Amino acid sequence: MSAEVIYGKQLAEELREEMKEEVKGLKENGIYPKLVVVIIGEDPASMSYVRGKQRASEKVGLDSELIELPETTSEQELLELIDRLNQDQTVHGILVQLPLPDQIADQKVIEAIDPSKDVDGFHPSNVGKMMTGQETFYPCTPYGILVMLKRAEISLEGKHVVIIGRSNLVGKPVGQLLLNENATVTHCHSRTKNLQEHTRKADILIVAAGKPGLISAEDISEGVV
Template sequence: MVAEVISGRDLSMKLKAEMKQEIDTLKERGIIPHLTVVLVGDDPASRSYVSGKKKASNEIGMSSEIIELPESVSEVELLKVINRLNQDSTVHGILVQLPLPVQINVQHIIESIDPKKDVDGFHPINIGKMMTGEDTFLPCTPYGIMTMLHSKNISIEGKHAVVIGRSNIVGKPVGQLLLNENATVTYCHSKTKDLKAFTKLADILVVAIGKPNVITKDYLKEGAVVIDVGINRLSDGTLTGDVDFKSASEVASYITPVPRGVGPMTITMLLHNTIKAAKGLVK
């Protein structure tokens, strides 16, 4: 078996073309979707992510801005900025780029964002709605993963999905979204004993552990769908995932590459959420 590659880049381009048409229609009604990203400090990776979000916004005709604050900014000052954005009717989506400096309580910041503008999908109200299957802003990376599965008409109902990783950003929410579509879900993590015993049972395997090429074909059930969320930079500068792509491709039915896999879909779903916010679809 040679796995079929699920290209996040290709799917992203298709979806962004559709979004551009939707934005053109919204502009005829006087609605210009607007995303504001708040960047604290000068972390190179964060700056790169933020620049990518602005570029993608511009490509589809969305309005966007980046508010840059110094590393030394206090939590009170950051909260004032968010409150101003909450009150600004021209701002539809607010995203505070993580991580934040140590003097700032991340949860306080997430909870201060108006849930109707929380296009990252991290506010407890939106997480609660996701848990109960209500319409809301879904966290972007898990939403992107589900969109990739749907794009290939991969059956989820009744399948055994194994998620390696339990972060609030990827692991926990993607497991919940799979459960919402009637998969049987198992979570594995750093304390799991005999990881291979669980992964060998997975019809759908989502890997988000941040260690390069850990999952080889020996961990996989024949015909498994493999979603690789990891992005690791090797000593030679190349990027690789948490899954050994070449080895796993010999056993899997579908697999996502790194790069050009899950990564492009994360930003795409952020744009989708911002358009949804501009249309006032989340109450």
């Protein structure tokens, strides 16, 4: 039995075309959606990620502004900037690139962003809405996984989903989103005993542990997603 590959790039292009039409419709009604991305320091991985977001925004017609701040920026300076962006009616989305320098508390910054502009879906208010199955901003990678599964017409209801990883950014939220879709979810992590026993029982396996080569062919059963 040969494997079927879900191509993320192809799906992303289809979604961008749909978003382009949505943005066009907003502009026709006098709404010009704007995303502001804030990055502190010059971490190469973060810079690459942020520039990718800017390119994606431009492709769908969003107004995108990048604010680059030095590594020495204080927590108070960043909080004051976020407050100004919260008050700015022309800004619809605020994204602060993580991780932040040691002098700035990530959680304090996340909680400072207006939940209605929190496009990363990290604010406790949006996390709470996700937990209770309400419409809100969802963390992008978990939501991307959900969209990929749905677009590939993979049934989720009643399926056993095994997730390796329990981070607040991917592992936990993707489990909740799939639970909201009536899947049965098992979370595994670095302390899980007999990992293979769990992975071999999965209908759908999601690996978000940041460790290459963690899963091999013998760790999964035939027909798993």
